[in-house]
Every structure is written in structure tokens, then in C-alpha cells.
Amino acid sequence: MYIYDHFDQRVVDERVAQFRDQTRRFLAGKLSEDEFRPLRLRNGLYIQRHAPMLRVAIPYGLLSTLQLRKLAHIARTYDRNYGHFSTRQNIQYNWPALERVPDILAELATVQMHAIQTSGNCVRNITTDHFAGVAPDEIVDPFVWAELLRQWSTLHPEFGFLPRKFKIAINGAVEDRAATMVHDIGIHAARTDTGEIGFRIIVGGGLGRTPIIGHVVREFLPWQHLLTYLDAILRVYNRYGRRDNKYKARIKILVKELKPAEFTRQVEEEWAHLKDGPGTLVEEEIARIEARFTRPSHLQLPDTDTHYEAALKREPAFARWVSRNVHPHRVPGYAAVTLSLKKTGVPPGDATSEQMEAVADLADRFSFGELRVTHEQNLVFADVAKRDLYELWLELKALGFATPNIGLLTNIISCPGGDFCSLANAASIPVAAAIQHRFDDLDYLYDIGELDLNISGCMNSCGHHHVGHIGILGVDKNGEEWYQISIGGRQGTKAALGKVIGPSVARAEVADVVERLIRTYLDKRDSEHERFIDTVHRIGIEPFKAQVYDYAD
Amino acid sequence: MTTLIKQRAIVTDTWQVIGAAGESDIVPLDGDIIVALERWIEQRETLSARSGRVGVWLGPADEPSRLVEAGPLPALIAVHFPAFTDGRGYSTARLLRQRYGFTGELRAIGDILRDELFELARCGFDAFALRADQDAQAALLAFDDFSEVYQAAVDRGPLFARRFGLVEQSR
Numbered sequence: 001m002y003i004y005d006h007f008d009q010r011v012v013d014e015r016v017a018q019f020r021d022q023t024r025r026f027l028a029g030k031l032s033e034d035e036f037r038p039l040r041l042r043n044g045l046y047i048q049r050h051a052p053m054l055r056v057a058i059p060y061g062l063l064s065t066l067q068l069r070k071l072a073h074i075a076r077t078y079d080r081n082y083g084h085f086s087t088r089q090n091i092q093y094n095w096p097a098l099e100r101v102p103d104i105l106a107e108l109a110t111v112q113m114h115a116i117q118t119s120g121n122c123v124r125n126i127t128t129d130h131f132a133g134v135a136p137d138e139i140v141d142p143f144v145w146a147e148l149l150r151q152w153s154t155l156h157p158e159f160g161f162l163p164r165k166f167k168i169a170i171n172g173a174v175e176d177r178a179a180t181m182v183h184d185i186g187i188h189a190a191r192t193d194t195g196e197i198g199f200r201i202i203v204g205g206g207l208g209r210t211p212i213i214g215h216v217v218r219e220f221l222p223w224q225h226l227l228t229y230l231d232a233i234l235r236v237y238n239r240y241g242r243r244d245n246k247y248k249a250r251i252k253i254l255v256k257e258l259k260p261a262e263f264t265r266q267v268e269e270e271w272a273h274l275k276d277g278p279g280t281l282v283e284e285e286i287a288r289i290e291a292r293f294t295r296p297s298h299l300q301l302p303d304t305d306t307h308y309e310a311a312l313k314r315e316p317a318f319a320r321w322v323s324r325n326v327h328p329h330r331v332p333g334y335a336a337v338t339l340s341l342k343k344t345g346v347p348p349g350d351a352t353s354e355q356m357e358a359v360a361d362l363a364d365r366f367s368f369g370e371l372r373v374t375h376e377q378n379l380v381f382a383d384v385a386k387r388d389l390y391e392l393w394l395e396l397k398a399l400g401f402a403t404p405n406i407g408l409l410t411n412i413i414s415c416p417g418g419d420f421c422s423l424a425n426a427a428s429i430p431v432a433a434a435i436q437h438r439f440d441d442l443d444y445l446y447d448i449g450e451l452d453l454n455i456s457g458c459m460n461s462c463g464h465h466h467v468g469h470i471g472i473l474g475v476d477k478n479g480e481e482w483y484q485i486s487i488g489g490r491q492g493t494k495a496a497l498g499k500v501i502g503p504s505v506a507r508a509e510v511a512d513v514v515e516r517l518i519r520t521y522l523d524k525r526d527s528e529h530e531r532f533i534d535t536v537h538r539i540g541i542e543p544f545k546a547q548v549y550d551y552a553d
Numbered sequence: 554m555t556t557l558i559k560q561r562a563i564v565t566d567t568w569q570v571i572g573a574a575g576e577s578d579i580v581p582l583d584g585d586i587i588v589a590l591e592r593w594i595e596q597r598e599t600l601s602a603r604s605g606r607v608g609v610w611l612g613p614a615d616e617p618s619r620l621v622e623a624g625p626l627p628a629l630i631a632v633h634f635p636a637f638t639d640g641r642g643y644s645t646a647r648l649l650r651q652r653y654g655f656t657g658e659l660r661a662i663g664d665i666l667r668d669e670l671f672e673l674a675r676c677g678f679d680a681f682a683l684r685a686d687q688d689a690q691a692a693l694l695a696f697d698d699f700s701e702v703y704q705a706a707v708d709r710g711p712l713f714a715r716r717f718g719l720v721e722q723s724r
Contacts, residue, residue, distance in 0.1 A: 007701045007712060010700060010701050011699065011701060011702075011703070014698065014699050014700065015699075018698050018699075022668065030688075035637075035666065035668075038637075038638055039668055121638070121640075151703040151712070152703060152704060154703055155672070155699065155702065155703070156704055157643065157671075157672040157675035157676050157702070157704060157706045158640075158643045158644055158647055158672075158676055158706065159640065159643075160640060160643070160669075160672055161637070161638050161639065161640025161643070162640060227705075227711075235644050235647075238640055238641060238643070238644050239641055239644050239645075243639060243641075273652055277705070278705040278710040278711060278714055279704070279705040279711055281713070282713065282714075282717060282719065284713075284716075284717050285713040285716075285717070288713075288716070
């Protein structure tokens with residue numbers, strides 16, 4: 001965990017006081033709704049279909065158990081006893097009362113948390129790889145850089161009223177687990193042959209109604225220049241991004257309209273003035289932030305453990321869970337564990353106060369009192385000794401968090417959908433539940449193998465349907481809920497956008513369509529080793545279309 | 554009637570804005586005036602022959618470089634915010650202060666509200682023509698909303714540079 005110093009704490013405390021005053025003025029009629037809206041949005045507060053919705057930042061997805069217990073307490077005291085972990089490594093509360101939001105923020109500040117810039121047309125919560133600090137393929141620890149970016153973006157004086165929201169992701173490893181190709185800015189760590197650290201800078205990716213894979217504007221930016229370069233990109237966007245149409249206001253549209261080469265030229269020209277200026281980073285600052293992170297003190301353990309190995313042989317269910325939900329760790333004798341929040345019948349990403357507290361207890365026992373929230377809406381215990389895995393599995397099973405479906409079809413990524421969100425065209429959670437029920441047979445699920453299924457309730461694409469191997473998008477047709485199905489999308493270094501297979505279908509048919517897609521895949525795959533996504537890229541979408549729309553011969 | 558805050562005090566305003574939204578487009582015979590960039594470029598000599606002083610206002614899409622290319626900078630530059638949610642003027646201000654070295658009065662005009670004053674000031678504005686309905690006395694408190702900031706801007710260097718004594722006031 002990054003531990004605040006007195007400056008960090010003061011900024012958060014003063015933000016609470018500022019928002020308390022703004023809320024007071026709004027309730028007293030001194031701020032109009034139009035004036036209050038941008039102010040509350042910059043603190044993560046929406047007015048939703050049922051009530052206000054408060055989005056709390058979990059910077060780069062990292063949480064201490066103290067913080068998780070506070071989130072549980074807030075859910076119980078100010079809400080209906082649960083929270084929803086979103087795809088942006090945030091937690092959302094769906095029922096807080098507006099006048100109590102300043103108190104919630106004050107509670108968060110006591111555990112070094114906030115809701116700053118979780119919404120609004122500003123730089124949002126910085127996201128990263130949920131295996132940061134653990135992954136064997138790591139180049140830099142992205143938490144250190146993400147915290148640096150959190151500080152840089154917090155109340156940035158120049159970029160508080162951008163044309164549109166702005167999302168930055170940073171990845172510190174070889175494999176891209178932060179979706180850097182589909183963010184407004186993606187930052188990907190790199191190391192030169194001589195050992196110099198820097199970043200590849202990718203701009204203008206994004207999902208939403210105009211899905212685009214980002215463009216590399218700089219192949220290698222030495223780390224000292226990270227903040228001045230970001231200032232240059234943001235300044236070009238702030239000045240020239242479209243403000244006449246909110247659907248064309250994201251930076252991806254500016255990059256597209258200018259063409260990537262011209263956009264890059266403008267950024268470089270701007271940067272020429274900022275380069276080596278006061279925002280240039282120094283080694284002391286990186287070392288200072290690094291030193292403020294508490295680190296797990298790993299024991300010296302053998303790489304494996306006899307009890308663990310015995311349990312793997314004895315209990316197939318445990319072995320199955322290990323194969324899907326347990327991940328390699330750079331320290332011998334340790335592993336990272338994904339807790340699935342995708343149990344069939346439960347809305348993806350939802351957790352009750354009691355569940356949060358139970359998870360906090362387990363993280364204290366098994367993973368140095370820390371956990372991570374993933375953009376796939378699961379939780380990760382990053383530092384579990386292999387000798388404890390079996391005991392942890394038993395505990396997680398009892399809590400319903402041991403569904404061994406990570407990377408499989410039922411690990412559905414979904415936005416809250418029309419049941420909760422005023423923007424959505426269609427429900428998403430009941431659709432997820434219907435699919436999960438259809439594929440509840442674990443053997444079948446394992447035979448299907450790796451498959452990302454993503455659901456968004458509308459074009460805002462909070463469920464990232466464009467990069468799902470199967471993507472499902474809710475659309476509105478004359479007031480009815482319909483669903484458009486695409487296949488072939490993927491995240492990671494070889495990110496691609498899915499292709500729509502044909503006319504949209506009614507809600508009751510979605511699970512059937514998914515089943516037909518799966519049957520086509522099982523029929524056409526060249527072996528058990530060819531994943532769904534690879535089959536789609538090899539044979540194209542036509543055979544799938546034919547099966548779904550019944551014109552197969 | 555707008556109230557002017559200048560260097561954290563409520564002051565009487567002697568300047569008249571010409572041609573911005575809701576303002577008259579006619580140049581009075583005397584008195585201090587703030588004219589649009591185009592007018593400044595086209596009529597600079599005529600305007601300078603008047604008895605009052607002349608300042609220039611920039612709209613959100615105006616390039617400050619054009620003002621620089623038009624000759625010596627005026628004593629006062631205003632940046633117009635048609636809506637407080639249009640953030641382009643923040644960049645305009647930093648460019649004027651940090652790239653073009655403007656040291657005169659930099660005034661925010663238009664939809665200027667209490668809740669933006671802190672950040673406007675950080676970007677180099679030192680005068681604020683508040684929207685008519687704003688409580689100027691209460692607005693003065695906004696400059697103290699935050700006692701510490703992270704980023705490099707016009708008012709100070711980044712927090713990290715100040716931590717390590719690399720203090721470099723960027724102006």
C-alpha cells in the first residue's frame with residue numbers, strides 16, 4: 001500500500017471540506033443544478049434512475065483490509081448493504097442520500113481514500129495490471145508510476161474541464177494486462193538494451209460508440225519526461241478536442257480527424273516547450289514514492305509444498321480451481337489468487353458488506369492484509385503462500401468466491417445495466433445470469449476453455465463488449481430491449497475489436513445465440529488447444545453467422 | 554454588474570469589455586477598453602490614439618500566438634469563458650504566462666464562478682470578473698480551498714521539486 005504523507009492527507013481532507021460546502025450551497029439553492037452537476041461529477045456523484053450513485057476511487061485497484069472494511073461499513077451505514085466493483089477498478093454505491101455524501105467522503109478520507117475525479121470531464125482513476133509487483137514478466141512496478149500519476153492528475157489545474165472524460169492505463173510488464181491499447185492514453189513500460197527505463201505512449205484508443213485501437217505516438221519516452229509529455233498530450237486535446245458534440249469529444253476522434261501523424265507532430269511541438277521544464281521527474285521522487293509503499297515480507301519458502309501437492313492429486317475440484325484461479329508469482333513458494341465475484345445468479349462485481357468483511361479477514365490471514373480489484377470485476381490476493389492455498393480454497397468455497405471460472409465463459413464482465421443505470425438501453429445482469437445458468441456444467445465449461453464474454457447495457461461500453469471474444473451490447477428498438485452480438489474482440493497486446501454477426505436478438509434468445517456460437521466453435525476448432533478467439537480469427541465470422549441465423553446448409 | 558476580484562481583493566473596475574457576449578460592440582471615445590483580438594490586430598493604431606488604455610480579450614479558440622505576433626503585448630489580457638465548463642482558457646492562460654512571458658493583468662471574464670477560482674489562479678489569472686450573481690465576499694475564500702497542490706503550474710513548481718529543494722518557480 002502507498003501510505004499518504006501529510007501533504008497527501010491534506011489534499012484529500014480539503015477536498016472533503018470543499019465538497020461539503022458545495023453540497024450545502026446546492027441544498028440551500030445557491031448553486032443551480034447545472035452549476036452543481038460538474039462539481040459533483042468531479043467527486044464521482046451521479047444522479048441515477050433510483051437515487052444518487054457514488055463512485056469511489058480504488059487507485060490502481062489496490063486496497064488494504066482496513067480500507068475494505070471501511071467500504072463495507074459505508075455500504076451498511078449509508079447504502080443497502082452492498083457495493084458494485086466496476087470495470088474501472090472503482091466501487092460504486094447505488095443508493096446513498098445526497099446530503100450524506102460529504103460524510104461518506106469524510107469517512108473515506110480517514111482511510112486514505114477519496115472519490116476525486118471518478119467522473120466528469122477530467123482525468124479519471126488511473127488503472128493498471130492487477131498482478132503488479134507479482135508478475136514474473138515485470139519491467140517496472142506499475143503501482144509506483146500509477147501513484148505518481150494519481151498525484152499528478154489530482155486536481156490538475158489546467159485539465160479539470162476537458163472536452164470529455166479521460167482514462168489512462170499503465171502497464172509495467174511484458175504482457176499487457178491493463179488494456180493500454182483501448183484507453184485515451186495507454187502507457188506501457190519498456191527497457192532499452194542498455195537498461196534504461198521508459199514508456200511506450202499510446203493515444204486515442206477507446207471503446208464506446210466509436211471503438212478504436214490506440215496509436216503509438218512515442219515508441220520510447222525516457223521516464224524523466226513522463227509528466228511533461230502527458231501535459232503536452234492533454235494540452236493539445238484540451239485546446240483542440242471537439243466540444244460541439246459529446247459523442248465526438250473523446251481524444252480518439254481528435255487523433256482520427258487530425259490523422260495520427262499530425263496529432264503526434266502537434267504533441268511533439270508542444271512538448272518541445274515543456275521538455276526539461278519544472279515538471280521533469282527526478283530519481284529522488286521515484287525513490288520517495290517507492291519507499292512509501294509497504295511491501296509484503298515474503299518468507300523464504302521452497303518453491304512448492306508437499307501438502308499442497310498432495311491436495312492437488314487428491315481433490316480434482318481443488319486442482320481445477322488452482323488451474324484457473326491461481327497464478328504464478330515471482331517469489332518462490334508464493335502464488336496470486338483470483339477470487340471470483342461471478343458466481344452464477346449473483347450480479348457480476350457485486351459484494352455485500354458481510355462478504356467484504358469476510359474477504360478482509362481472509363486477506364489478513366493469507367495475503368499480508370492487501371488485495372486488488374481487477375478490471376474484470378474480480379478480487380486478487382496477490383501474495384499467498386502455496387502451502388496455504390488449500391486452506392484458503394476451503395474458506396473461499398464456503399463464501400462462494402471459489403468458482404473456478406477465471407478466463408472461462410461464465411467469468412462475464414458486465415456493467416450494472418438498465419436495472420441500475422440511467423444511461424443504459426437494456427438490462428445486462430439478467431442476461432449475464434441467463435448465460436451463466438446455461439453453462440453451469442463445469443465439465444462443459446472447461447471443454448470450451450478460455451473465453452471472455454463481455455456485456456454492455458449501452459454504447460458507453462462500460463462492460464467493454466468490443467474486446468470480448470463474445471461481446472453483447474444492449475440496444476433500444478422502439479422502446480424494447482434488444483441485444484447486438486459481436487465476436488472476435490480481444491484485449492492485451494494484440495487487442496482487436498469484435499465484429500457484429502448480424503441483426504440484434506431479443507433478450508430471451510441471447511443465451512441460445514451464445515450456445516450456437518459455442519457449438520460452432522466446438523465443431524470447427526482444429527484441436528482442444530485452439531481457443532474460441534483463435535478459431536474466429538482463423539475461419540472468420542461467416543460460419544458462426546450461418547449457425548446463429550439458421551442459414552447453414 | 555460584474556464584480557472584479559484582483560489580487561484577492563474586491564476592486565472597482567475601470568475597464569470596459571467591448572464585443573464579448575452581451576457587451577456593446579461600440580468603442581467609446583475615451584476610457585479603458587478591452588477589445589477582441591481581431592479588432593486589436595486590425596485597428597491597433599487607431600485604438601492607441603484614443604485617450605484611454607487598451608487591453609485585448611481572447612476567445613476560447615483564439616491562438617495566443619497571434620497576439621504575440623501582432624506586436625508588443627498590451628497591459629491587460631482577458632480570456633473569455635463562454636461557459637465555465639469550457640476549459641480551453643486554462644491552457645490559454647498558461648501559454649500567455651509561461652510561453653510568452655506575459656506579466657501584466659490576466660483577467661478571466663465570462664461565466665466566472667467561485668468554484669473555479671482556485672484553478673484559474675493556478676493557471677496564471679490574477680483578476681476575475683465574477684458573473685453578476687456571484688457573492689464576491691464569499692468567493693474570496695476560494696483561493697484558500699487547497700493549501701497544497703501536486704502539479705507544476707504558473708503559481709509554483711511541482712510538489713516534488715519543492716520537497717527536494719529543487720524549487721524552481723516556473724514563471
